[in-house]
Amino acid sequence: MIKKLVNPLDLSIQEYQHLFETGKTIYESPQNFTQLANSKILATLFYEPSTRTRMSFESAMFRLGGKVLSMADTSSSSVAKGESLADTIKTISNYVDIIVIRHPKDGSAEVAVKYSSVPVINAGDGAHHHPTQTLTDLFTLYMYRGKVSNNSFGFCGDLKYGRTVHSLITTLARYPEVNYYLISPEELQLPQHIKNSVLEVNPKATFNETSQMEEVLPNLDVLYMTRIQRERFFNEDDYLRLKDTFILDKNKVNMMKKDALIMHPLPRVSEITYEVDDDPRAIYFEQAKLGMYIRMALISLMLGLNTNR
Amino acid sequence: MSDSELKVEKITRGIVIDHIKVGNGLKIFNKLNLGELGKAIALLINVPSSKMGRKDIIKISDVLDLDLAMLVLIDPDITLDYIDEGKVIKKIKLELPNTVRGLLKCRNARCITSAESYLESIFYLVDSSSRTYCCHYCDEFLKV
Numbered sequence: 001m002i003k004k005l006v007n008p009l010d011l012s013i014q015e016y017q018h019l020f021e022t023g024k025t026i027y028e029s030p031q032n033f034t035q036l037a038n039s040k041i042l043a044t045l046f047y048e049p050s051t052r053t054r055m056s057f058e059s060a061m062f063r064l065g066g067k068v069l070s071m072a073d074t075s076s077s078s079v080a081k082g083e084s085l086a087d088t089i090k091t092i093s094n095y096v097d098i099i100v101i102r103h104p105k106d107g108s109a110e111v112a113v114k115y116s117s118v119p120v121i122n123a124g125d126g127a128h129h130h131p132t133q134t135l136t137d138l139f140t141l142y143m144y145r146g147k148v149s150n151n152s153f154g155f156c157g158d159l160k161y162g163r164t165v166h167s168l169i170t171t172l173a174r175y176p177e178v179n180y181y182l183i184s185p186e187e188l189q190l191p192q193h194i195k196n197s198v199l200e201v202n203p204k205a206t207f208n209e210t211s212q213m214e215e216v217l218p219n220l221d222v223l224y225m226t227r228i229q230r231e232r233f234f235n236e237d238d239y240l241r242l243k244d245t246f247i248l249d250k251n252k253v254n255m256m257k258k259d260a261l262i263m264h265p266l267p268r269v270s271e272i273t274y275e276v277d278d279d280p281r282a283i284y285f286e287q288a289k290l291g292m293y294i295r296m297a298l299i300s301l302m303l304g305l306n307t308n309r
Numbered sequence: 310m311s312d313s314e315l316k317v318e319k320i321t322r323g324i325v326i327d328h329i330k331v332g333n334g335l336k337i338f339n340k341l342n343l344g345e346l347g348k349a350i351a352l353l354i355n356v357p358s359s360k361m362g363r364k365d366i367i368k369i370s371d372v373l374d375l376d377l378a379m380l381v382l383i384d385p386d387i388t389l390d391y392i393d394e395g396k397v398i399k400k401i402k403l404e405l406p407n408t409v410r411g412l413l414k415c416r417n418a419r420c421i422t423s424a425e426s427y428l429e430s431i432f433y434l435v436d437s438s439s440r441t442y443c444c445h446y447c448d449e450f451l452k453v
């Protein structure tokens with residue numbers, strides 16, 4: 001049984017595969033799972049707001065027939081009165097069967113694991129990890145392609161600070177035949193240490209870096225778009241100049257393979273124009289939906305529930 | 310008075326912490342609380358050395374358990390000579406420990422260890438040649 005998910009690499013490839021298969025079964029026949037977590041309670045402890053992630057988990061638990069306890073606004077709870085994270089977790093793990101935590105500090109989820117008597121899922125610990133986003137991304141590939149390997153992946157946007165991108169890139173490294181196309185402004189290139197950790201796991205992985213999207217679009221099987229945030233730039237001019245270069249519009253999409261996939265962790269700001277949404281290759285809203293189903297699979301397996309009935 | 314005239318007697322039984330970089334002698338003395346051991350101890354500072362030019366040396370007149378992790382984190386190049394009946398019976402070259410608990414502090418301002426003070430810091434050695442450790446909680450690298 002999986003007792004914690006803090007880092008995407010906490011799960012083996014086999015565990016991912018098992019989750020994908022379970023997620024697919026639930027997706028195809030959700031009516032068979034509406035009572036699975038009947039007597040179970042999930043807690044969502046969000047120390048910073050992330051409405052879509054919290055709702056995805058809560059919806060997943062409700063669809064399994066389970067119940068959800070949510071910590072009210074942390075500014076008015078015991079947390080605001082100075083209670084330590086350790087004490088909060090020790091107490092709340094008495095009340096529930098599984099904990100989902102989001103917290104602004106790096107490493108906070110590992111602390112929750114240390115003090116919890118029930119399984120813990122990290123829903124984002126600062127700039128560190130967000131493993132259920134990675135799980136969602138891989139599950140989306142599995143559902144559309146039937147497998148994760150043998151793909152040319154384009155990553156576009158803020159590759160320097162983007163936690164989602166780092167997690168996905170390092171997790172993909174465990175699959176064979178992975179080629180990375182890194183599309184970003186020079187200021188926001190993928191850090192060398194991430195490349196090193198990829199090559200350690202997968203010496204055959206290739207990196208192709210560019211600041212011109214058009215150069216690589218025809219090569220891609222998957223394009224993973226991300227936001228470029230204003231606060232990453234020292235001056236407004238640089239931001240405005242660069243942000244427009246990394247916008248995906250209809251013209252650029254037309255350069256892509258007919259069966260390519262366009263993904264995005266959402267929320268989108270302006271990096272994908274709305275006209276692209278209708279293109280069958282744009283699957284980011286379906287990706288968000290699949291995220292809920294794979295969370296149903298994850299919660300079931302971490303609660304030790306029998307999904308084979 | 311020239312350097313060579315300053316003599317400290319050889320110890321017959323005990324530990325000599327040798328090849329300490331100048332300046333680290335006092336630091337080791339303080340961090341390991343050597344002054345509170347109730348043993349005869351010599352702290353030699355700025356001693357001429359053929360290998361190092363100058364070095365510090367600490368002589369302790371008893372064989373006791375030293376905090377080797379702390380020692381190697383302060384100064385990786387020191388050697389330990391264990392002495393009995395006036396002779397060196399064992400020489401130790403220190404190695405960086407694989408796990409260090411409580412001694413190091415994470416430099417990542419966003420690390421949970423900076424917010425929750427009761428947490429004991431835990432670091433894992435990732436590369437001994439560059440003396441790099443990694444924070445158990447946030448994965449931030451730290452060179453020691």
Ligand SMILES: [Zn+2]
Binds near residue numbers: 417420421448
């Ligand atoms: Zn840390």
